[in-house]
Amino acid sequence: MQAATGGNLAKQKLAANDLVLCFGVNQLRTPNIAMMAAACGFDALYIDLEHNPTSLETASGICVAAMGLGITPIARVSSHDPHDSTRILDCGAQGVMVPHVNTAAEARAIVEACRFAPSGHRSAAGTVPSLGYAQLSQPDICRRLNQETLLIAMIETPEAVANAEAIAAVEGIDTLHIGSTDLSTEMGIPGDYRHERMRDAYEAIARAARTHGKSMGVGGVRQDVEFQSWLLGLGVRYLTSGSDTLYILSGGRADVAQIRAVAAAAGAGTA
Template identity: 25%
Template sequence: MENKKTYYGCFMKIVDNPAMVLLAKNAGINLLFYDMEHGMFDFNEIHTMSLMAKSNNVDLFVRAPECTKGYISRILDAGASAVMVPMVETVEQAKNLVKWSKYPPTGIRGYAGGANTFYAPSGNHEENMKIINSNILTIAQIETCKGLENAREIISLDGIDAIIVGPADLSISLGIPDNKDEQKIIQEISKIQSLCMEYNKYFGIIGKISLLEKFSNYIQIMVSAIDINCITESLKNYKKEYERIERKKM
């Protein structure tokens, strides 16, 4: 994976203020990952955030709620650097993801200028399509038993650039939710990591730091921070400090 970028990410569920891009940039976070599956975002917000991100050298990834042309192509038209589909389980689903996220000749994504070309002048379609195809990441999220069974077919598919594991749903699918069998989870994730190494694809995890560390020999997309958790933990820490000050009065 020489010359491949390493992404330090924050998963976004509720914060839609463009200032978040500047906060991330100043903190050295180079990826904001917006969740349209479970998060509260619409296309207009993704468009605004993507333009802010492009202007500040922060990448913006988006998880689509489902594997449909209406979501995949529009997310990328809104300017996202990458699109991810959750619970990819079959090579047919992966092929549809590629088909709707890549311009010809790799896929059949329809062409339109806009945020995806940073509102450059119209024309130059062939070159724009070539540049965009090579720059965006098409990501399949594997997080079910069926996805594991078909992992080789999915990961080896031309046009799939990256695989991200969802440990929570994967553990639920395996019948061991709440980290009841950590070694089993690690074993299954290791299989995906090995396939990504074999086919020279990006490998990532959305999960706890302790889990990311176990795959430090080969991981390019690291997402552990979540906006809700960051806010909650910060508030808890301040509450402890307030209580500490209050006790001094006694």
């Protein structure tokens, strides 16, 4: 692990073609979740601001805690509104996942909003938590944040898959990330990640990412070792295997089932 001022661990690992395992934060609200993710061995966590009621202030606290533990805090924002991305970047996130990026024009707009000139037009806030409030000149702040901010375009529709080459070609986008649940739902095969059409989509994104020197991410796929192995062989290096909600539910259900089975065997009843 490394301190916040040591840079963006996830972005460094992706640049080296190393695997980044990301923990999804959906319902937990305290900075302790960052400590738990680090204790499990995750490289990054992403705070879901699209589907959950987490506030900006709460998300910022989790981001700052994550950086102190040496794991990369990333936020999945709720829209393409530039302020959604830039505010959480100013408040501690080292990367953003922008949902439903369907065209190269939309990808370029993300870069325009989230990178400083000359790469984009992000408003300069001065030193920020992601730099550990280091005493730096404004040129150094802009340079380091441009270098260390991870920009992830989420591919979640057939239109986006068709435009994958053009999206991947946009300078400043680091990662193409397939939102498996959304994409399969849009295709009319919700949750069927092994479907031939989904496999074709994964392969198309992998080709586009390789061609343009971008990393590839996938979310929504867990507890399927064979399929995860196929994805890693395809070139996936950013993998969200689960979230706080899923881990709590799966662990709780397993414990309840086991204890009820023991109780039934002992004649204690299961009501």
